[in-house]
Amino acid sequence: MKWPGSDIAFSQVREDPLIEHQVIEKVFGYKNKPLDILLIGSGGCTALGLLHLPQVKSVSCIDANHAQLQLIRLRYSTIEHLEKDEQRILLGICGESDARLKLFDKLYCSLSKEQQQYWQKNRSQVAFGVNRVGKFEELFRELVSVCNEKLGFLAIDDPERAVNHENWQQCFDIVFEREKLAETFGRAAVDYSMSKSFAAHFSEVFARAIRRYPRGTNYFVDQIWLESYCNGESGVPPYLHYAKPGKAELYFYEGTFLSQIQNINKKWDIIQTSNISDWMPINEMKEMFTIVHGCLNDGGALIARRLNGDHVLSDIVKASFYCNDDFNQHLWETDRSYFYSEVVVGFVEEECTRC
Numbered sequence: 001m002k003w004p005g006s007d008i009a010f011s012q013v014r015e016d017p018l019i020e021h022q023v024i025e026k027v028f029g030y031k032n033k034p035l036d037i038l039l040i041g042s043g044g045c046t047a048l049g050l051l052h053l054p055q056v057k058s059v060s061c062i063d064a065n066h067a068q069l070q071l072i073r074l075r076y077s078t079i080e081h082l083e084k085d086e087q088r089i090l091l092g093i094c095g096e097s098d099a100r101l102k103l104f105d106k107l108y109c110s111l112s113k114e115q116q117q118y119w120q121k122n123r124s125q126v127a128f129g130v131n132r133v134g135k136f137e138e139l140f141r142e143l144v145s146v147c148n149e150k151l152g153f154l155a156i157d158d159p160e161r162a163v164n165h166e167n168w169q170q171c172f173d174i175v176f177e178r179e180k181l182a183e184t185f186g187r188a189a190v191d192y193s194m195s196k197s198f199a200a201h202f203s204e205v206f207a208r209a210i211r212r213y214p215r216g217t218n219y220f221v222d223q224i225w226l227e228s229y230c231n232g233e234s235g236v237p238p239y240l241h242y243a244k245p246g247k248a249e250l251y252f253y254e255g256t257f258l259s260q261i262q263n264i265n266k267k268w269d270i271i272q273t274s275n276i277s278d279w280m281p282i283n284e285m286k287e288m289f290t291i292v293h294g295c296l297n298d299g300g301a302l303i304a305r306r307l308n309g310d311h312v313l314s315d316i317v318k319a320s321f322y323c324n325d326d327f328n329q330h331l332w333e334t335d336r337s338y339f340y341s342e343v344v345v346g347f348v349e350e351e352c353t354r355c
Contacts, residue, residue: 001097003138004124007067009185011134012223013045015305016337017238020046020272021053023301023345026355027269028055031299034248038062038295039272039303040257043134044072046272048079049238051246058249060268062260069252070118071130074111076245081110084243092129093229093240101127132227135184140224143175156225159210172203201308201341209338220337258288261295271296272303275340282311286319289346293320296348306342313342321346324353 020039028035034057039047041061050059063069078087082103089095090103104126108116119126125133147155147162150171155162162168176199182191213221216230219237223229229236253260257276271292277285292302302321306313314323323346331343347353 001128003141004128004133006122006125006133006135007065008043008071008125008130008134009065009068009136010042011071011131011137013043013237014136014220014337014339015042015046015274016220016335017046017049019331019335019343020050020270020303022331023270023303024050024053024055026352027299027301030349030352030355031269031297033057035269036060036266036297037270037272038261038268039270040274040276041068041072041252042274043068044075045237045239047072047250048075048245049241051248051250052238052242053246053248056246056248058251060251060253060264062253062255062257064254064256066254069254070115073115073252074119074130075239076250077107077111077115079239079242079245081107088240090126092131092133093236097127097129100129139175139184141227143171144225144227146174147171154225155206156210156215156221159207163207163211168207169199169203172199172206173197175199176202196308198308205338212338213336218336258291262291267295267297267300269297269300270303271300273305275305275307277304277313277316278307278309282316285311285316289317289320293348298348299352300348301352302344302346304344304346305340306344307340309341314344317344317346321348322350322353323347327353 024035035055036058037050037056038060041047041063044061047059047061050056061069061072075091078090082090086103089099090107092100101123104119111119150167151162151165178198181198209221215222216235219229219235233241253264257273273292277288280288289302296302302317304313304317314325314328317323323344328344331345332340335343
């Protein structure tokens with residue numbers, strides 16, 4: 001089935017949720033009470049997985065993209081009302097489009113009126129599979145197709161030969177061309193990136209990833225190159241380990257990150273900003289982290305990521321937070337998503353850096 005197009009930018013979260021899990025352990029160990037967590041909604045994979053952790057009281061998702069929040073709600077409803085095998089078919093992890101539509105019709109009455117209207121209007125995306133319909137996922141399908149054509153084989157099957165092939169960089173130059181990315185994701189996605197091109201960045205991180213993780217050992221790698229998850233619990237995002245949703249409370253806020261956190265009369269124990277700092281100039285980034293600090297409870301923590309920017313994110317975070325450089329280095333080195341140039345955790349209390 002041809003990609004139907006979508007307002008969803010990211011069907012899947014390209015961030016390793018085990019990073020969030022480690023920070024939750026530290027903050028919970030300091031506070032010794034269930035935590036309220038706020039994060040960028042994106043595809044919802046991380047948020048839905050956190051609902052199962054006993055240390056978590058609530059998870060709040062913020063996203064300026066209405067389609068992303070509808071995707072998270074559909075994921076939640078799918079897990080709540082369908083059996084495990086049915087969940088994977090409807091989400092587009094396996095199975096055929098006809099089977100997905102039949103399961104959607106089965107689920108339909110359990111959806112809110114808003115969900116019914118949205119997804120009935122976007123049935124072609126359901127048929128294609130919401131886990132693979134995002135713009136980023138389409139970009140990766142193009143990358144694999146170009147690599148197969150230019151290299152003559154599947155890169156994940158022979159990493160050294162692929163990375164050393166004369167056409168390796170050319171494949172990324174074609175797919176991750178700057179103006180093409182700006183047209184797909186908006187100018188803010190590229191205007192504040194580093195002088196090194198996105199093509200160079202992604203060719204380097206993909207080379208590292210396929211050398212480090214053989215087929216079947218990392219679900220982030222397999223999902224891109226094979227468009228499927230691995231076998232076993234370690235081969236899928238944590239939210240798919242369970243037959244039903246977790247018991248923590250789940251909230252949704254639609255709008256820009258800063259406008260929402262300043263308008264909600266609440267503080268959190270952990271705030272995760274994904275890599276939205278890549279999408280803003282440094283003065284706005286500094287202001288954002290100052291505001292985030294004011295929205296955290298005592299003993300709270302920030303989780304931030306940098307994809308492709310010339311700034312040193314940890315230096316900017318340290319203007320408002322306490323950091324443990326060794327801990328941040330450990331998180332980056334063990335990050336299975338392999339996308340990011342930095343993973344930075346900042347703590348409100350200096351004592352937390354020693355937890």
